[in-house]
Amino acid sequence: MTFGLTDTQVAQSKEKFGDNRLTEIEKESFFDKLKENFNDPMIKILLVALGVNALLVLGTQTGVIAGEKMDWYEPVGIAIAILIATIVAALSEYRNENAFQKLQEEASKIKIKTYRNGIIAELNIDDLVQGDAVLLQPGDKIPADGIIIDGKIKVDQSVLNGESKEATKKAAPSDYKEDNAPLDFLHPHKVFRGAVVCNGNAVMQVSVVGDKSVYGQIAKELQTTDDRETPLKVKLGKLARSISKFGYIGSTSIALALLFKHIVMNNNFDPVQIAAYCSNLGTLLNDIMHAFMLAVVIIVMAVPEGLPLMISIVSALNMGKMLRDNVLVRKLAGIETAGSLNFLFSDKTGTITKGKLEVVTFIDGNLNEYKNYDDVKGDLKKYLSLSIHQNTDSIISDKKIVGGNATERAVLAFSGSRGEAVDVKTSGKIPFNSTNKYSATSIEGDYSLTLIKGAPEKILEKCKFYYDSDGQKKKYSGHEQLNKNIDALAVRAIRVVALAVSEEKINNDALPENDWILVGVMGIRDEVRPESVDAINEALEAGLNVIMITGDRKETAVAIAKDAGLMRLGSDIVLTSDEFAAYSDDEIKAKIKDIKVMARALPADKSRLVRITQELDYVVGMTGDGVNDSPALKKADVGFAMGGGTEVAKEASDIVILDDNFKSIDKAILYGRTIFNNIRKFIVFQLTINVSAVLINFIAPLLGQENPLTIMQILWINLIMDTLAALALGGEAALERYMKERPKKRDDAIVSGDMWKAIFVDSTWISFLSLLFLFSPLKEIFFESTEIMHTAYFTFFVMVAMFNAFNARTDRINIFDNLSGNKNFLRILGLIVVIQIVLVYIGGEIFRCYGLNLNQWGIVLLCAVSVIPVDMARKKFMSKTGANYGG
Secondary structure (H helix, E strand, C coil): CCCCECHHHHHHHHHHHCECCCCCCCCCCHHHHHHHHHCCHHHHHHHHHHHHHHHHHHHHHHCCCCCCCCCCHHHHHHHHHHHHHHHHHHHHHHHHHHHHHHHHHHHCCCEEEEEECCEEEEEEHHHCECCCEEEECCCCECCCEEEEEEEEEEEECHHHHCCCCCEEEECCCCCCCCCCCCCCCCCCCEECCCCEEEEEEEEEEEEECHHHCHHHHCHHHHCCCCCCCCHHHHHHHHHHHHHHHHHHHHHHHHHHHHHHHHHCHHHCCCHHHHHHHHHCHHHHHHHHHHHHHHHHHHHHHHCCCHHHHHHHHHHHHHHHHHHHCCEEECCHHHHHHHCCCCEEEEECCCCCECCCCEEEEEECCCCCEECCHHHCCCCHHHHHHHHHHHCCCCEEECCEEECCCHHHHHHHHHHCCCCCCCCEEEEEEECCCCCCCEEEEEEEECCCEEEEEECHHHHHHHEEEEECCCCCEEECCCHHHHHHHHHHHHHCCEEEEEEEEECCCCECCECCCCCEEEEEEEEEECCECHHHHHHHHHHHHCCCEEEEECCCCHHHHHHHHHHHCCCCCCCCEEEEHHHHHHCCHHHHHHHCCCEEEEECCCHHHHHHHHHHHHHCCCCEEEEECCHHHHHHHHHCCEEEEECCCCHHHHHHCCEEECCCCHHHHHHHHHHHHHHHHHHHHHHHHHHHHHHHHHHHHHHHHHCCCCCCCCHHHHHHHHHHHHHHHHHHHHCCCCCHHHHHCCCCCCCCCCCCHHHHHHHHHHHHHHHHHHHHHHHCCCHHHHCCCHHHHHHHHHHHHHHHHHHHHHHHCCCCCCCCCCHHHCHHHHHHHHHHHHHHHHHHHHCHHHHCECCCCHHHHHHHHHHHHCHHHHHHHHHHHCCCCCCHHHC
8 A cells, every 4th residue: 555645745735735844832032031031139229229329429419319420321321230130131041042942852852754756754743744644553643633544542632632541543444524523532433633642553644734734723732831840940949048138128228227337336326426417318318328238248249139030041051962962952941950860770671781682593393493584494484474474563765674672673674575475354353461571463366364472481482383494384392492592692681572372363353372383583782882891881880870761571681781891790689570579668768779670560560669769768760661650750859761762751751862772871971960060160169259249348348338339339259159150160161080979869969168268258358358349558559539449349359250250160179170162261250350341441430440550459359369279279178079068
C-alpha cells in the first residue's frame, strides 16, 4: 500500500489549508518588562524621592519654601538614572529570556515520521500538511487530527479529555467518509493531536492541522507557562528579603537618628531652641529631605534586588554552551538541581553503551552458529526472514532502517533488504510489553503462522519443537545446552533475543502459550562507549552513586557494568527485578549505596527506586527514553530524557540529553554546579559592596559628613552591582574542578561560611579606606578641595568594586585563574572603567565630579587595588581549600 503526498501535493495543501503551526503564546514585550520594573519596590522608593526632591526644588525656586534655592539638576539626574537603570535591567532580562526560550523551542521541535514522495522522512511537526500520512509507533505524540488508514493502536487521550483509560483506534474501511458529527474522543478511527500512542503501530492521514485541530482550539489552556519559582530562586528571594528587612529597618533608624541629631542634639536639648528651629520651615524641610534621601541611599545600597535577576541572566548565558554540549534544559529547576545530585539511575543502552546494536551471531535449535544472515541455509532461512521482517516495528525506507527501537532496528539490519520474497499479510499483533516480554504478529498467505520475538527466558520454556536447517519441525529438548550458550554470550556482554513460531493465531489480543516452535536465538552486542568509562569515573569522583538499570540478563549487565567501571568493590550488589521485589523498602534502604546494577528491570522498579532513595533525603536523577519511563522521570528530582527517546519521555523530563551519552549527563551536572557557583560569586561581590556602602553611609553622617555618596552616584554604583556584575560574573566558565566537590545538600545555605568571611574581611577593608578618604588629615594634602576629595572617593568606590570582582570570581589566590574562559568579564569591567573616567571629567554637579590629576588617580587606584592582596591573605589563612567558597 502506498501512502503520503508528493512535493507538489504538499505545496497545494499548504496553500489551501496552511501548515501545522500553533499560534504561539504572546510573550512579554520589552515594554511589559519595563513596566514591571517600574513596579519594583526599589524604583517606587526612588520615584517618591524624585517627587519630593522636585517639590522642594520648585518650592525653593518660587519662594514658597524659605531657604537656599535648590537646583534642578538633581531631580533631573535622578529621573535619568531611574530610566537608565530600568531600561538596562528590562533590556537585559528581555534579551536573555527570549534567547533562552528561542533556543529551547528550536532544540525541542518534535520530529514526525511522514510518508513523502513514496518514502518515509523525518519532518518537523510544524511542516505537516493536510493529507500527509504519518507513521505512529509506541511513545509517539499524535501530531495532528486525522484518520487511521492502516494498523491498530491504543492511545492515551488524558491530556485532551482527562480520561486515563486507553482508547483503541483502528483503520477505517476503504469506503469511510469523514463526517461532521460532534467531537467524540472514542471514535474508533479518529485520532487527535496531543494524544499518546501506548502500543501498536498505525498510519494516520492528517485531516486537520494547526489551530483548527482540537488541541489547537484548547491550546491556550494547555500551553500555559510555568510560573513556579525554582528552588534556587526561592533561596535567593529569601536571602534578598532577609537583607532587605535589615536595610529598611536600618535606613529608617538612621534617618530618625540623623533628624534627632539636627533637631535635638544640635540645639543642646533646649526646648526653646528646638521650637525656634522647627519654626523655620525651610530649614526643617531641608533637614527632613536630607534624612529622607539618606534613607533612600541606604535602602538602594542595602537591598540586593539584583539577586533574582541573576537567575535568568546566568541561565541564558549558559544555555547556548549547554546546547553545544548536547544538553537541552526544558525546566530551569532541572539544571539547578542537577548540580546537587546524590544518586543517578542510568539506562544502559545508548547511554552507557553506544546504542548502535548489531547482531553478531544466530544460533539455531541444533546449536549451529551463523555469523551472517547469508550463512543460514535451507528453509530455516525462510522462517528466520519471516521472523525478522514481519514481526517488527521497524521498516526499510530509502535504504535506511527507521522506526522501532534499537533492538528491532538491529534485528532487521541482520538481513537488511535480503529477506525472502513472500506474499503474506498481517492479521493480528501483540505489541511488546514488560509483562510478556515478547511481541507477536499473526500472518496469513503463503504462511499462516504467528511470529514471536522476545526474552529467551519467556520464550524457550514454551518451545516444544524447533526447525532444523531444512525447515522441518522436530521435537526440541536442547533447552539446557542452549541456555549454557546464552550464558556464555552474556559473559561477553552479548544480549540475546529469541525467535519462535506458533501455529495458533492471535485471538482477542492473546496467544496460547504452548507448543511453540523455536527458530533460534540472536546475539546482539552493544559496546560500552569509551567516553562513558571516563564519564562514570568522573561522576563517581563527584560524589554520585551511579546505578545502571537494564532489561538485560544479570550476566550481561554485570559484564557491561565491569567494562564501564561501575563495579569496583567486592561489596557491590547486582539485583534482578525479582530479587528487588523480594526485599522490603527498609532492606533496600540499607543496601542502596552498594547497589550498582538492576537487571531485568521493569518500569515499576524505577519508580520504586526513586521513591525509596528520596525517602532517605537524597537528590535523585533518572534517565529514560520510553513511555513506561515517564512516571519515574517525573518522580525524580531531575529527569533526563534521551534525545532519541519518545516524545512522552521528553515531556516528562527536566533535561533532554540530545546525544544519548552519559558524558553529556556529566556535563549537565557540571553546568548545574557552575550556575550555583556563579551565583555564589555574584552574592559575594554584591554583598561586599552593599555592606561597605551601608556602613560608610551610616558612620559618615554621624561624624559630620552627611553625603559621602550622592543619590546619583549610588544609582550608578547600584547599576554596576546588579545588571553589569551579573553579566560579568554569570559567564564564568564551567570548571572541571567543580566535579570534585561533594554534592550540595538540600538544606545547605546559599551563603557559606567562607563567603561570609570574604564579605566581612573585604567590606571592612573598604569601609576602613573610605573613612581614611573622608576623615584623615591626609585628604587635605592630596586633595585641594572638598569637591575634588568627593570626586576621588566616588571614583575609589567604583574602582574598588571592580578590583573586588577579581576576588569574587575565583576562590583561588590567583585572581586570573581561568580568566580566558569568560571574555565578557574584562569587557564589561573595561566598559565600567571607561564610563567612570568620563564621569570624573564631565559629571559636574549632577554626579559631583570635578576632575582628578595624575597623582590623585594614582592614590585612588593604589587604595582600590589594595583590596586584592587583602583578600589573597584571607584566602591563604582563613579559607577552606578544594571547594568554591566552602561549597
